[in-house]
Amino acid sequence: MRYYRTAVDGETKFVVRNDEKAYDLTAARDGLTSFVDLATVAEVEGTTVDEVAEGVIDDAPLLDADAVTDGAAIPAMPDEVWAAGVTYQISSDAREEESGRGEMYQGAFENERPEIFFKATPERTMGPGEAVGIRNDSDWDVPEPELAVVVFGGEIVGYTIGNDMSSRSIEGENPLYLPQAKIYDRCAAIGPCIASPETVGDPNDLEFSMTIERDGETMFDGATSTDQMVRTPEELVSYLTRHNAVPELSVLMTGTSLVPDDFTLEEGDHVSIDIENIGMLENPVVEV
Incomplete structure (x- = not known):
């Protein structure tokens, strides 16, 4: 359901x-x-x-x-939104391209402990049809389409689609700038629904795609599968909740393997993310 x-x-x-x-x-x-x-x-x-x-x-x-x-x-307003990084090999490769520090990201990809970081508060989280943001002080900005886990009382109760908006130029300049590259006005979107675990089936075997349009022209169109993810949602949630009292309702984005190359978003672009068994999340883009 x-x-x-x-x-x-x-x-x-x-x-x-x-x-x-x-x-x-x-x-x-x-x-x-x-x-x-x-x-x-x-x-x-x-x-x-x-x-x-x-x-x-x-x-x-x-x-x-x-x-x-x-x-x-927005199907439910989470008290907190978190995200996981470099859970796909291509994500590690992309971080090397943007930063020149590939060994650090490859280490996070290979290590037992995953990268988990805070992403958004309710005020920064958008729903279907609401505009997501790109920073005025960044010149390389991308959407990151992700399977998102809905966590209630520390347990997985559903899945939704997440858009982890990212300022790659800021993160690439210095890894310590990650919070500024990830957390800002309109930096996240979730929706269009919450699909139950029974409806989603195996979360590590879902097809998903992303399309970016500008003035009626398709600027990016890519597809992949969560079977490329080296972590399971259960593993990521277990690290999120270790020694960390998360609020009653939280969302954890699980990382991406669709990273547009040589492309930056502009105000007026339209981002569509489709994940099998969940639906499609669509958002316009504004500068913040």
């Missing part, structure tokens, strides 16, 4: 889409207005979010499924 926040007749609804049918969970039960509500019930009952949804779906009115998808907002 896939879970959405969407506007219907001017009112925000919490909706589950099961195959080609969409159900208004907001109208099914009082107090069931968000993914956090759903995950809380599942945690208390010791079950899954899908099983909770299945228990109330008969009382939920049907909605137009296409309208739900078209009007999707």
